[in-house]
Amino acid sequence: MDPTLDGLDRRILNALQADASYTNQQLAALVHASAATCLRRVKRLTDDGVIMRQVAIVAPEKVGAGLTALVEVTLDHQGDEHQLVFEALVANEASVLQCYRVSPGPDFVLVVQVADMAAYHALAHRLFAAQKNVRNVKTYFSILRSKFETNIAV
Structure with a gap:
């Protein structure tokens, strides 16, 4: 606190x-x-940066983005410069809502929101298959979002 x-x-x-x-x-x-x-x-x-920004929270299924994917990504080369390159790549992708460097396990976990499986396939090709430094991708597709909160206890 x-x-x-x-x-x-x-x-x-x-x-x-x-x-x-x-x-x-x-x-x-x-x-x-x-x-x-x-x-x-x-x-x-x-x-002071405590309030980062004020936004509207949109219902994804109401705007044609009803497929949520949680994606684990492992890079071949994990040096900081390689991680920064991958982070820059996903930062430019509107469908990637969140990107976390994690440890242990994969190098990154992404939260992705797309219209459907075809849109995910296209994104996966751009972000993963077409990138030489991406070694492994494991994707989990949400079948039900039972909790979604944005508030942080202060």
Whole structure:
């Protein structure tokens, strides 16, 4: 727990994680602070990088991206420069929602959201089959998402 965050900061963060569309007036009332104080705190939390960005969470199946894949990727060469090249490759791929370097086991775990199996196949060819440094890929396809949260306990 970050000691520089006080109770008001934590109330603001929890409220915004639940619903970032609150107006400053609504947020201030919810966290029991003045509007001016709340505005200053949100600005500071944003400037300090605690609040990274505010987004809308979209239902993938409602926008034609109903197939979720969790992908383990192992590289032939694991040096930092090789990992950075792979990370740059997936950073440019909109269907890759998350990319993690992991240990032990594979080098990366990706969270991928695509329309269907044909779209996954095309992505797999671009990101994995066409890359000389990709040694192994193991993909798990989600059949049910029983939990999805974006909030971090603060």
